[in-house]
Amino acid sequence: MDGRVLAQSIRAAIKQQVEILKPSKVESNLATVLVGDNPASRSYLSNIHKACAEVGIKSRNIELPANTTQEALQKVILELNEDRSTTGILLQLPLRKGLDDAAAISVIDVEKDVDGLTPRNLGLLFQKPTPKVVPCTPKGVLVLLKRYAVRIAGKHAVIINRSKLLGRPLSQLLLNEDATVTVCHTKTERLTEMANHADILLTGIGHRIEFTVGSDMVKSGATVVDIGTSSVGGKLMGDVDFDAAIKKASFVTPVPGGVGPMTIAMLLYNTVLTACLRAGVALNYNPEELQSSEPS
Numbered sequence: 001m002d003g004r005v006l007a008q009s010i011r012a013a014i015k016q017q018v019e020i021l022k023p024s025k026v027e028s029n030l031a032t033v034l035v036g037d038n039p040a041s042r043s044y045l046s047n048i049h050k051a052c053a054e055v056g057i058k059s060r061n062i063e064l065p066a067n068t069t070q071e072a073l074q075k076v077i078l079e080l081n082e083d084r085s086t087t088g089i090l091l092q093l094p095l096r097k098g099l100d101d102a103a104a105i106s107v108i109d110v111e112k113d114v115d116g117l118t119p120r121n122l123g124l125l126f127q128k129p130t131p132k133v134v135p136c137t138p139k140g141v142l143v144l145l146k147r148y149a150v151r152i153a154g155k156h157a158v159i160i161n162r163s164k165l166l167g168r169p170l171s172q173l174l175l176n177e178d179a180t181v182t183v184c185h186t187k188t189e190r191l192t193e194m195a196n197h198a199d200i201l202l203t204g205i206g207h208r209i210e211f212t213v214g215s216d217m218v219k220s221g222a223t224v225v226d227i228g229t230s231s232v233g234g235k236l237m238g239d240v241d242f243d244a245a246i247k248k249a250s251f252v253t254p255v256p257g258g259v260g261p262m263t264i265a266m267l268l269y270n271t272v273l274t275a276c277l278r279a280g281v282a283l284n285y286n287p288e289e290l291q292s293s294e295p296s
Helices: 003-024 039-055 070-082 101-107 119-124 136-147 167-176 191-195 259-279
Strands: 029-035 058-064 088-091 156-160 180-184 200-203 223-226 230-232 235-237
Touching: 003 039, 003 136, 003 259, 029 039, 029 070, 039 058, 039 259, 058 070, 070 088, 070 101, 088 101, 088 259, 136 167, 136 223, 136 259, 156 167, 156 191, 167 180, 180 191
Parallel strands: 029 058, 029 088, 156 180, 156 200, 200 223
Antiparallel strands: 230 235
16 A cells, blocks of 8 residues: 555645635644654654645744753643644654653644644544544554555454554544454564454554564455554664565555655644634545545
């Protein structure tokens, strides 16, 4: 499953929506908040701001020193909540040790929560239909599956990740699509056996040297979604041994070029969506559906 190609088509559609919304005075303006100087976080945010510029979304990055206190961080977020020109807020995670990411996220105005991680938006995942603003990576995974016509309803999905940013919201998204979901992690006993029973195997551990999904974990004909990222010898790698898995699976996402581009595409979508929701204007675009202007 080629996330780069699909994400590019979604970004083109979002750019078109930005233009369509201009007569309605709907302007998307994303504020990102970075604490400290984590190189990976800085690189990710740089890619986000480049993507925003490409589709016509205004954006700015607020950089705070590594020694920023919890109180100072939350004050910045509260100020962005009050800033009428800011329509979306993204707090870059992970925060440094000593800062409480859950407390900081809970301060974000739910109507500006482009990451879908506030308690209210996460809580709405447990209702059906799901909320309009969904965490970007889980949403990107779901869009990939749907746009590649992978059947979800009735299928057994095994997720190897239990984090609040990925595994837990993803499990609920798939449950809402009528999948049977098993959530595993690195301490799960008989993990290979459980993974081998998955029709849809989704993994996001991100420690390739210590953990690799080999062919023995892949059921014949399964769909394998690799959400893990690791730097091994200066090379970006996922959890999955791609060459081994592709011999058994129907679909496998590559790393890089799979879920990563979809995450940024969904962030752009959420940024435009939150601006529309605040303005009371409909966004006539759903990335889960093939558009008439796109090749099938």
